[in-house]
Amino acid sequence: IPAFQPSFLELNHILYEMQKNKCFKELKPNRTYELDDFCTDQKKGREEAKEIYDGKVDQITKKLEDLIKEVTESKNIRDEEEFENSKIGQKVKHKAMTVQKEEELTKKNVLKIAKKNISNIGTFIRLIDYMVIETQVKINQDGADLIYSEMLVEDRKVGITSNISYDEEGMAFDPPEGEFVQQFEKILSEIQTTCNDIARVITHPQFNQYIQGLSSTETERKFKDIVEGSENYKLTKSRITQKFIDDFASLRRETVKFEECRIVNKFDSEFSFDEFKRAGHGLKYIQEKLEQLRKWEILINSSIRSQIMKGVVYGNGRKLREKLTNSVKSALNNIRDYLSELTDKKGNETVEKLKFIKKSLGKNMTNLTEYVDFVKLLNEAKAKLEEVIEEKGVIEEMNSILRKSSKSKDINTIATSNINENTLQIKYDRIVSEIDELKIEISSKEALIADGQPEMLLVLDKNIVDVKEKIIELIGKINVGTFIQASSQSAEMCSDLEKLKKRFEESKKRAETYMSSQSVLGQQVTPIEEIEEFEKKWEARYRLWKNRDDFDQDKTIWFEETFRDQDAIEIEKR
Structure with a gap:
């Protein structure tokens, strides 16, 4: 209809602008989402889109109101012109009859067209209402297609987080596959609700007089049925669900290697450093534990990936990796500090033994009793020196273990010991030096004892004879x-x-x-x-x-x- 054509083009443009505004917000390229936060963002996006949709429908309604006014006024103007011309024709009859007949025919045709246009307003409103609904259906289809296309993007760096951890049977994901499917189905449903809540053009109060016989079935909100009944929509929706199923299956396959660190996860949940100290483990066990922890550090780095992207799902292994790494490094540092304390204590005990030995070698030998006592002390000193030499080897082994198990410095751990390697090395060097000095001193004392032995043996023999005679006398x-x-x-x-x-x-x-x-x-x-x-x-x-x-x-x-x-x-x- 020519009278509606300009308005139709304008209304069509409004609908085009309307469908350009999506109800689904695409994922930002450098942002990591939590599923709840992502759903909240989508809700805000739908609310913003709803405002735009309502605004566009208001524009459409206004255009229709203007069109109705223009069409109805056109009829009124023709009626008035005919009335005025009839009055003028009575006063001035200067036109030829043929001209007057042509004008009257033209006016009659124009008036007829105007009346016809008015009678078609209701049909035109119904058409526009249908076009609005069709646009809304397309918005839903476009939303579903957009979601699926987002899931097909390759080489995505980040997405919606699902944290990876261990459960009794394998690897667990939080949120799990089922929650992703449920939330995205909810997003699709709420897109439908958003469009369904937009006011219908056909129900505008000012249009009631032009739409005769409007049945309840025409105004009923069956929008969701229309969307869900679309074969394309059902196909896209099923593809979205299947994509999540496939993506999580792929995630499970790619986290199989994580199982190598299950023993580390068990260690994290069971290990107590205080209990470890109370157990009083020997040096060999401590060394084995430190070596094991170092191997676990390497194992964590090689087995647990920080991230695995599948579709829009960001498989986050970073938290698990950091948790296990921090647990291992904390234990490593604590045990190492504990070994430092043991080494320091062992060193102090050894130094005290050396002091005792050194002091005992300073005794005098002026008579037989002192000579014998000194020989005893020298023998004890030699035995203790052997112990000290053995302890020196233990301390050296401790220092070696400490050097090999260098402290982890890339995590914030509270130091349990202020003993450093330099302090222990200085103490060890002192022990080595004093042992060497004692060896020399013991050799010197042995020579001194050897020199005095003949004389002391004579004294001893005489004393034995004297005491024997004394006992015989008593008998x-x-x-x-x-x-x-x-x-x-x-x-x-x-x-x-x-x-x-x-x-x-x-x-x-x-x-x-x-x-x-x-x-x-x-x-x-x-x-x-x-x-x-x-x-x-x-x-x-x-x-x-x-x-x-x-x-x-x-x-x-x-x-x-x-x-x-x-x-x-x-x-x-x-």
Whole structure:
């Protein structure tokens, strides 16, 4: 219809501008999204698009209102012109009849066209309403197509994050595949809702008089049914779902290598440094643990990728990688600091031993006792020096382990020790130096001992002879005098025997010291048999006097000669 053609072109242009505004916001090339944040952004995008759509529909409504006004006024103008001309024709009849007839025919045709245009306004409104709906349907199809095209983009750097972690059976993704599918189906549904909520042109109040017989089925909101009924839309929607299924399947395949670090993940959840310290592990175990942690550092770097892009899904392994790396490095640093403390403690103990050895070698040797004591100290010093040399090897091994397991410096960890490698090395060097000095000093003392040994052995031999003679003298006092007289008093005899035993004990102690000295000086130890002889005779005589009052003195066993010659054991038997 010629009268509607200009408006139709303008309205068509508005609809074109309307469909240029998408209900789906494309992913920004350098932005990483969380799924919830992405959905929030899409909601804002739909709200912005809704405002534009409402504005475009308002423009369309305004254009239709202007068109209706123009068409209806055209009819009114023709009626007025005819009325005015009829009045003028009564006053001035100067036109030819043929001209007047032509003008009247033209006016009649124009008026007829105007009336026809008015009668077609309702149809035109219905047409535009249909075109608006068609545009909205296309917006939905374009939105679905745009989503799918975004999923097909290759070499994308970032997208919507799904964090990778471990579960009992394999690798887990958060959010999982199902949530992605659900949220994107929701996005598609809400695009439909956005378009469905736009006011219908056909229901505008000012257009009611031009649309006769408008049924309820025409105004019912069946927009979603129209969209969902489209074969193209259903195909695109199913492709989106399948793409997520395929992308997550691909993610699972590409994270198989992550399984190599499952043991590290278990370590992260179970390891306690405090428990490790309390266990008091040996150096070998600590070394093995440090070596294992170093291997795990390499394993993490080679097995766990920071990111894997599939479609719009950004498989984020960075968090898992950082978590395991930080756990391993923290344990590595803590155990290393613990080893530093152990090394420092071991070094301090070794230094104290060296001080003791050095001090013991400063004793004098002016007599036999001091000479023997010094030989003992020297032997102890040599034994302790062997221990120190062995400990030096342990400390060197500790230092070697510490050097090999250099501290990780690329994470923020709280230092558990302020001991550094230089401090430990200085202490180790001091130990080595003092050991060398002690070796020289011990050699010097050994030479000094060797020089004095002949003289000291003579003194020792003389002392042994003296103490042996003293014990023999004491033996001779047991079975003589009052000790063998039946008339002696038991209490007095027991007291005298105890005094004799006390003198013997002093001699015995000296004898044992001399025999020990023989052993210390490397001489053959000759037992002093007189010690046993004294102890046996003294015990027999002492028991006899101790038990005398218990015997019946009327018995013949108490004859003086019997008492003198027999010991207590024989008397008790009789």
